[in-house]
Amino acid sequence: MKRFCVEFDENFTGIKVSTGLRCSNETWIDKHKPHLLEELAVQKKKVDEVKTWFEQRQKAAMDGHSNVLLVAGPSGVGKTATIHAIASHLGVTIWEWTTPTPTVWAEHLHNSNSGLQYMSKLDEFEGFVERVRKYGLTSPTLMGSQASTILVVDDLPVVNRRDAYGRLERCLTLLVQLVRIPTAIVITNYDKNDSADYSTHCWEELLVSLHSAGACKVNFNPVTVYSIKRTLNTICRKEQRVVGADTIELIAKASGGDIRHAINSLQYLCLKERQDNISCLDDMLCLPFGKDETLSLFHALGKFLHNKRESEHTIASDGDTFLLKEKFVRFPLKMDSPEVVLRQAHGQATSLSEFLHENVLDFLSEEAIDDAWLVASYLSDADFLLSSLNGRLSRDVGAENIIQSAAASVAARGVLFGNAHPVPSRWHAIRRPKLWEVEKSSRRNKCQMFSQRSDLYNSIAISNQTVMAAEFRPSLKWLGCRASETFQADSMVEDDSVGASLHENDLDLSDEEIEDW
């Protein structure tokens, strides 16, 4: 939290800040930081949970149980704020581990020249945990009040590799098992669906393993829109600013449950003198604030495949609306336009079309073969668009992007439009494309075929794939399985005789040739 604010401040003071803010040279996040439990926007239940836990640990050093609490949740939901508020409520001191700033390479060179040993941040963290485990908190200022101290680990070192992760896990597990003072470890799980990144898996694994080692766990959910609105209103009141209720609602919705983000947006918005044009912004896309929501590819696929639509036309057909034939008319979608969803999912067009292709047939109603064709034809179009990238020698990034998004859009809209009679929603697992396996094994088979041909038969040696796959292999299979032994024996004998006859032929020919010459 603290570090974040420092950076934020720096950024802000760099810009010419309008008069409204200059008087209070502080960001609203710091200024309106919750100090009382009632001020927290976090769910009451969760706060109580954390509070009770701390109270219990304070009362009696519970030997049987671990003294570690894991606080997990997405960013900006008030994990740290909750702990701090509770600490001040209980009147305990917080002893916080902050990860040291990373060493940059130039600095490292400088240090190593001057004889300093490089220490990775993970090493430092390990050292810290070791000390805490063995001696408790050794800081002289805190020695006296050991009983009313809690340790907060807010910032775990970044681990990238498997072994580093293993070290971190080991050292945290030890901490969970042996630490004597109440400790809270704050873990931010980044949006799970954001990326199939290695690190996200890491954190989940870590949570599970620490939990099984005996640590208590509290999961924080994104802050509700209602709570954010309440908080924003309070802040507005305190700052004596008038912001329209709908604007606050918009901010709250756009923040995606991240209260820190919401407050920042509010402050940013209040920088503007003219507020009248804010309220008329109703399209989520052109908001000057708002967190870009991310969707997983699967989420997006689900939207396209389930094809949820309104049951009737919401827009009354005016005189100037374009009249479509009956068969082209579809009910309006119950979601954003496909392109918006695609952008949020930031999926590749290729994999999107492959996934759609694999799964779409499950979502068609049983009799709708016409729909199936329509969908298939659009997917074929998308594939055609995508492959037009390949032939180009001069690769143009801009053109490529356009083609990619056009293809994705054709695939998604084709699936939505084509599936005119979607089955009533029921649960389907989304499979990964079988095409990948097929491509892989087909490549393998091809390699195998090519490697075999050179040591098998003369004429196959150089013949092409078509001939081999479609003519030689089936026959060889017949020949091979029906009479492998006899045939081989036969062929051995025959080989010899052929060799002999060939030899004769050779002689004949060379005679003729000599005559020719």
Next chain:
Amino acid sequence: MLWVDKYRPKTLDKVIVHQDVAQNLQKLVSEGDCPHLLFYGPSGSGKKTLIMALLRQIFGPSADKVKVENKVWKVDAGTRTIDVELTTLSSTHHVELNPSDAGFQDRYVVQEIIKEMAKNRPIDTKGKKGFKVLVLNEVDKLSREAQHSLRRTMEKYSASCRLVLCSNSSSKVTEAVRSRCLNVRINAPMEEEIVNVLEFIAKKEGLQSPQGFAARIAEKSNRNLRRAVLTFETCRVQQYPFTNNQAIPPMDWEQYVSEIASDIMKEQSPKRLFEVRGKLYELLTNCIPPEIILKRLLFELLKKLDSELKHEVSNWAAHYEHRMRLGQKAIFHLEAFVAKFMSIYKSFLISTFG
């Protein structure tokens, strides 16, 4: 050794089909030299056989002593060097290879090999035949760039090497290359000619083949001599002595395609489409080229189809075949064709039978 290899005519005067072409070729190379040649014609019509026989005619028996090797060519492509691995079949006088195996690096391959051949140009004792022959298969599958570079190298090194190109269709060979070669069209052999060949093999093998048996194989072979001979050998392994009503084993994939076709005719629904997709995947896994699958599938479907639908179905097949060649993922287009067929057929059924 397969009969296809065993009874492959080794010299031009021993060929059974295309005797006229063989005679012309013989005359052509009687001086010990030849122009660049382009052989084109359908698969299994005897192009390769004629080429091998021609080489033998030029160079004598030593052209038969071939060795197969996997060769890695180090190709200098401007900023970096690329390793291209290719299987080559070579004797002292010629090199044969499939440049299209190298994928999109084919253009480097052709140039590089020809250069290398030009460098160590053989010198005959008589001072004659100072050239090597490069046999390139599947020229029609070469990219445009490769064909372009081929044209240039053909001119530059024409003193030291002759090219013999071999392709299924001359229409995909660029005009420039075609005009630099002597074009030799090899037709698919007539059924009677195939029967002749099969009977010749039967005689050599000492087999009794009942009247009309060879004709049946020839008919099934689709005028593809290689297939006819392979099928004949398969029949021999399956059942001998031959009987006239003996089943001629079809190629397994063709049988599979006809199963798919009857699946399609039986039911038209997304569910069935999904099953068909699985079967198509099976074929693709076994490296059967998608164009051939589509062609065969259309053939099987047309067999069972009402004649008034044939035109429309063929039209769509052509459409998706074109798409397939332009696109990357064959299954998308194959499936779109199947879906379209199902849709057409279903509405036809409904309109006729209600």
